[in-house]
Amino acid sequence: EVVMTQSPATLSVSPGERATLSCRASQSVRSDLAWYQQKPGQAPRLLIYNVSTRATGIPARFSGSGSGTEFTLTISSLQSEDFAVYYCQQYNYWPTFGPGTKVDI
Amino acid sequence: QVQLQESGPGLVKPSETLSLTCSVSGDSIRSDGFSWAWIRQPPGKGLEWIGSLFYSGGAFHNPSLKSRVTMSKDTSKNQFSLKMNSVTSSDTAVYFCARQLWGSGGYYFDFWGQGTLATVS
Numbered sequence: 001e002v003v004m005t006q007s008p009a010t011l012s013v014s015p016g017e018r019a020t021l022s023c024r025a026s027q028s029v030r031s032d033l034a035w036y037q038q039k040p041g042q043a044p045r046l047l048i049y050n051v052s053t054r055a056t057g058i059p060a061r062f063s064g065s066g067s068g069t070e071f072t073l074t075i076s077s078l079q080s081e082d083f084a085v086y087y088c089q090q091y092n093y094w095p096t097f098g099p100g101t102k103v104d105i
Numbered sequence: 106q107v108q109l110q111e112s113g114p115g116l117v118k119p120s121e122t123l124s125l126t127c128s129v130s131g132d133s134i135r136s137d138g139f140s141w142a143w144i145r146q147p148p149g150k151g152l153e154w155i156g157s158l159f160y161s162g163g164a165f166h167n168p169s170l171k172s173r174v175t176m177s178k179d180t181s182k183n184q185f186s187l188k189m190n191s192v193t194s195s196d197t198a199v200y201f202c203a204r205q206l207w208g209s210g211g212y213y214f215d216f217w218g219q220g221t222l223a224t225v226s
Contacts, residue, residue: 001168034213043201043217044152050211087152091212094165097152 002026002090004098011103019075021101023088028068032092035064035073038100039084047086048073078103107131109202109218117196117225123189127202127218134183135160141185142205142214143176145198153198157205158185192225199223 003026013019023033031051036044046055048064051071061076075082083105088098113125127141134141143155156166158176166174170189178185189196199222203214 032211034211036214043220044214045217046213046215049206049213049215055215089152089213094167095154095212095214097154099151 002029002093002096004088004090004096006086006088006098006101008101009099011101012105013078013103014105015080016077019078019082019103021073021075021086021103023066023071023073023098025069025071025090029090029092031067032090033064033066033071034089034091035062036087036089037082037084038087044087075103107204107216109204109216111200111202111218111221113200113221113223115222115224117192117223119193119225120191123187123192123196123223123225125187125200125202125221125223127185127187129183129185129204132204133180134178134185135180138206138208140165140205140207141178142203143187144201144203144214144217145196146201146220147195147198155187155189155200157207159207194225197223197225 005024007022035048038044052064063074065072085100085102087100108130110128117123140157140159142157158164173190175188199220201220202218204216
């Protein structure tokens with residue numbers, strides 16, 4: 001099993017600020033990594049796949065980078081609708097998710 | 106737009122079988138290049154992949170759950186289903202169904218159902 005870790009567990013930011021979320025894999029997953037956003041009571045929404053490709057309809061303020069075992073999701077200027085929990089997921093082996101980073105105000 | 110909707114009993118007794126169905130609209134479960142997956146989320150916790158089902162009938166399961174999980178499909182209704190036997194309180198979770206891209210482009214989950222809470226008690 002590939003174990004995914006995320007840091008920080010909680011990130012407190014102000015609207016308009018930049019947010020940087022980290023994700024680490026216990027072994028290389030190459031570029032087989034996605035990011036999801038989840039708001040309370042909702043299903044996760046795909047933001048980014050293959051490390052850096054934005055899903056349909058995802059604003060350009062969301063960007064992803066990294067490879068191998070270290071990955072980053074950056075939200076360039078936080079909007080009110082971006083406060084949520086963010087999960088990374090690898091799919092180089094059978095799918096596993098990180099524990100999430102909560103972005104709050 | 107692809108839409109998925111889970112359905113099934115909200116309450117299951119310990120040691121019994123949890124049964125859920127996912128109805129798909131906006132796409133066919135026969136579509137090439139996709140599998141159809143189940144993912145769960147215990148209250149207040151993270152996400153756990155349960156398994157993925159192909160139109161061909163083949164499936165991949167989370168090794169930690171494989172012995173208790175059966176997935177099937179009904180192409181006439183454009184639905185797929187999950188059965189998990191011998192449930193315990195640790196199986197209490199919101200269960201999501203999702204479409205999973207399957208191929209050289211990746212294996213991520215691009216469309217999700219809203220989720221259904223299954224409580225074991």
